[in-house]
Amino acid sequence: MLAPSFATGLWENLSHDIHYIWPQILLMVSGLLMLWPLDSWLLPWTKAEKHKWAIPTMAILLLSLAISVYTPNGLGFSAMYKVDGLTKGFQVLCILASIFAVMLSQKVLGALFEHTAEYYALILFATSGMLFMCGAVDLVTIYFSIELMALCIYILVAYLRNQERGIEAGMKYFLLGAFSSGILLYGISLLFAATGGITTNLTELNQKLAVVSQDKSLLVYSGALMVLVGLCFKVAAVPFHMWSPDVYDGAPTPITAWLATAPKAASLAVFLRIFGTGFHSISYEWEAPLMLIAGATMILGNVAAIKQQSMKRLLAYSSIAHVGYMLLGVLSKDAQAGAQAIWLYMLLYLFMNTGAFAVVIYLQGKNEGERIEDFSGMGKRHPVLAFSMLVFLLSLAGIPPFIGFFGKFYLFLLAVEQGYTTLVVIALLTSAVSAFYYLEVVKQMYFKEPAEGEVAPMDSYSKFLISTTCAVVIIGTAFGPQLLKWTDDIRWFEKETPAAVMEFPNK
Amino acid sequence: MVSMNAVLLISFLLWSVGVAGVLIRRNALVILMCVELMLNAANLNFIAFARMSGTVHGQAFALLVMGFAAAEVAVGLALVVALYRKKGNIQVDEINLLKG
């Protein structure tokens, strides 16, 4: 009696909202198909040619990119998932980052004969987790999508199981990540408790928490704090950053490049959802700690990068520092402008970072690139590559003619407008410090005699990636400010529609 | 008669023991179990407060958390096994190749 109508009800419920999550469904289904053991006769390549998985993977990612852009705006799944400018914007970033990661992987995986369908499937699963994160507006969906992404990443970090460093990094990340997820979940449960066990929906929480009685304010305090800690771990903000240099160092380099961008973009989207809009009514509770965290992140990230000898660690610390800057946008009381600033910054960072990592991976092909000394004399050995690296590094340092400057400029300006002058002063000081270590690499490349060794040929993916990102960073210099104008038109946050709970037909 | 304060106290103690375990234990497996304790503490809160409000929200959340816990343990154990194969032990203090 119950069963058939329940099933039809479920189906109707699903089909009603499914158009919001087509990109994710596409990623999930194709990931599953890849794992299908029938691939050997379904697809025309043998086991040795597994690297050809890269092409369908990128095609699928591109398709989901297109779909996500054309997804209609709206709220669905009992107000647990929302599609608006923020969702789409950050989804685009995540998918782009994943495409870049797949491209970067070709050289590394090819050299190690580690091409497997699982690798690509896990990237697809993780990406779909990120896409869910971008649109999640309920602590339930937020928590589980974060974990979906994280679990896949733990495995990908440890993916090269023959390398001890990789497994150690994966284990480390897993233990710390599970710990932080315990904190995050407990924070969510405390917030849930503070509302009297009613809701986990961000909008409702916002209203409820605003009127919570004095007696329970401690619950709200600690709940909000723990959620903050859990998210700070994901974006690697000080003092919850400790995992990141080690994991970046140990992970396969393409995954490192991916880690520095995609999960951070998704986590920042969640940050914006929770703190940008969700917990506005209790902003006094988390503002001071977040300010402290942002300041500490900027300082530590930049200072620690100075003494690094390993290029991957240097970029890891620099990515910590960049997150510190982006947290300024989360602090903005004007959530619209904050989201815009962070999105822009993340977009530009995506290109600069991917480009820099592509150069590192190219050098790694000859068993170097790990250390900064490996870059010596690159200006002579490989002028084009050195020039690209110069562009990426200067852009990362935020030196004006390059595009990185605009991201920083707008972010800092916004923070000044919002009255975070001290933080901006810290940000400017530390970004001056950052010139130290970026220029150290430049010095190695241009002002040092080249090391011995011939120039290795470049594979087509690296060539494409480096030239594309470099072109974007340079051409963006001219059009960067225009981007601001275009992104102005995006409505990052749709007006809240009342949560519609679907009723079953038999009720 | 169940006081909410008491439930909250117990869950917090459970959580604290989990945190402490992660802090002081050196065996990766035990750390994994301690993380499970933390998740359980959160579940206790969900169930109790769902009960208090008379809604099913919290319960459903708790059930999903159980599912997630199983997945987490699976990945964790896979990592432990891989680590053990490579290093021959699972003491976290010996995971120290990467630093600085």
Place this chain on the structure above:
Amino acid sequence: MQKIAWLIPILPLIGSAFNGLIGKKAGKKAVSIVGVGTVVASFLTALWVFFAMKDAPGHRLDLIYGTWMATGSLTVPFGLTIDPLSGTMMLVVTGISALIHLYSVGYMAEEEGYARYFCYLNLFVFFMLTLVLGNSLPLLFVGWEGVGLCSYLLIGYAFETETAPAAGLKAFLFNRTGDMGMAIGMMALFALFGTLTIGDILNQAGHMQAEVGFGVLTFATLMLFVGATGKSAQIPLYLWLPDAMAGPTPVSALIHAATMVTSGIYMICRLAPVFSLTPITMTTIAWVGGLTALLAATIGLVQRDIKKVLAYSTVSQLGYMFLGLGSAGFAAGFFHVFTHAWFKALLFLGAGSVIHAMHHEQDLFRMGGLKEKLPITFWTMLIATLCIMGIPGFSGFFSKDEILYLAFLKSPALWAIGLVAACCTAFYMARLMALAFLGEPRDSHAYEHAHEAPMTMTLPLVVLAVGAVVAGFWGIPKVLGGTFAVEHWLEPALTYGHAEAEAGSVHEGPAMMLMGISVAAAAGFGLFGWSLYKNGTEKSERLAAKFPGAHTILLNKYFLDELVEGYLLRPTRWFGNVLWKLFDVIIIDGIGVNLPGALTRVAGDFTALLQTGRVRNYVLSMGLGVLVLLYIFLK
């Protein structure tokens, strides 16, 4: 039609792109033609636009090409402003750049990275023009950082040598430190005025009252001034400039003497209405400028390297300009920028010619007697020397004297400082000229091979020399019956249409006397230095043995020398040396460069120490982090 002003900065950019991309393949000839041609074309366009501006109502062209950034509360137009201030600066930049590009064709002819050099140099011109013409602070800032970048690239150009890369890095980091102040100041101005368009800021500033005490506006202007000290090499950020001499000489002439280093002064003039609202900042500027002028001039007394002397002289002259600005003489300060650009570029190019002739010998004590070999260089440099000494009739006299007079009005102490610095300047310039061109050749081998430079190098010298003489007549002070035309000309730009009490232009009372004192002192010290170094000591000894009758006189003279040497010069030299040691070696290399480096390194070590690689320590750090946050919550 005036809209084509955008060509002015874009032309050098095209040149830069050409030289950078295909220059190496195209050959040196093509590189020279494109490199010099684009800058000359830019100069001609600038000239045309300049006259168009002169005819425009209010001497002002606001060319808006569209919106650059527009979002929320922030709208920044993309446009150029050409008014008397930026117009004049534009002509100076393009004009002198054109000459120096031409000069470089000869000077760099044998260098390997010829195309790369011209690529950077053209790029520099582009950024400098962006800085000068940009109508908003962000655009100015882009130029501001861009010139710093080009300076870094050009100093480090000769990266085979040991010092050049380090000097480039030092310059860049000092500049970045200043730029940070600039950025903070810019943000503060934005917070205050709600706009970043220069015109709008100045309009609003015109309606404001001067700020009493230390407020936001003072903070903002002080921060901007910090930016200016970085770019224009003032205390405490001046030390990169002497080191920057490691770059090729034309670069020193263009970037580190005539144009880039004056951008700090230009920026302050650009924002003159804002700065004049903040008396505290103005006083700070005046004192920093005065002290820098004095400090650098005394250090200049003891340098042996011809380019180092000129570098310290540049720092000192820049100090003068700030002294003028701080004494409310924006016009006077800018006038000195204008005249200085001519004669200092000339001095550097002359020095370059000498170095070129002497096969890259830069030590003054190994030169001598070059007058016969390099007549054009000698005479043109002599003109420049007279200019910088402040001898009446030459351009330096007019601008320097105006600054000294204004400084006297501000505070007699500042005037005294300026006067002492002027004396030192006269002395070391005379010494430089005498050591290089007079007396016996001290290095006969190099002397034998010395020869006058090719046309492409001497032509700019002559043109600059003419400019250096003529430039001064633009601002004949009122006390000499002139009108100080430069002030009237710049007025629409400096006061921005808001009538203002003419603080510095009314000459009364001691003006004539002050002028007399400074001219006499400068001339005296100049002649003194000249006579002291003209012959060298061996010559005077030989003379003494040959003519016993004259011996007493010579002895007396020697006695005088000894006296002066013992009681005047030696202490001064010692002082200069001590200052040089103190500032350059200890404070800057020790504290300024190495200490932050050491500090950050220690901090880096500390963080690395924390990064133990142990999972449990990481968990602990997370726990402690939570604890700290809890404390913040609950306190």
Place this chain on the structure above:
Amino acid sequence: MFLLFALITIIGALAMSQQKNVIVAGLCMVLTFLGVAGLFLMLSNPVAAALQVIVYSGAIMVLVLFTIMLLNSHEEEPAIQSRPIQRWVGALLIAVFGAFAFRIVMGSKALVDINTLADANTAVRPMEAMNLAKVGEEIFRHYLLGFEIVGLLLLAAMVGAVALTKKEL
């Protein structure tokens, strides 16, 4: 009864975190899970209690214990910690957290007895025991997306675990 289960839970947890022998620690863990299941029962939630026993005590712990046996790594940890500071700071941390917990509980007076009345803000509903049908409906209605994500998560975990542990790719 509530007190009893609470004691079982806490004592189990403490024992687990102090026990040197990994297998014994695992068994203490089972005890804790059972205690939590009892607490669920006291909160009139038999569904959660049953699932707790099945999933945690049944599946997860068995898996963990299997791994322990498999790796044969149940040797005791050395008694002397290499880094005593870690332990002291850890203890301090726990003390502070404990104090904090106490403060929360004492400060939250408004958390009334569950059997008398729900919070004033919440809709007062009859306190009936939760049943499986209701939870199932809730999951497939309200929590549909969460459920899907968890499903995907399990799949990904499985794929990953296999990829990590199989000897040859």
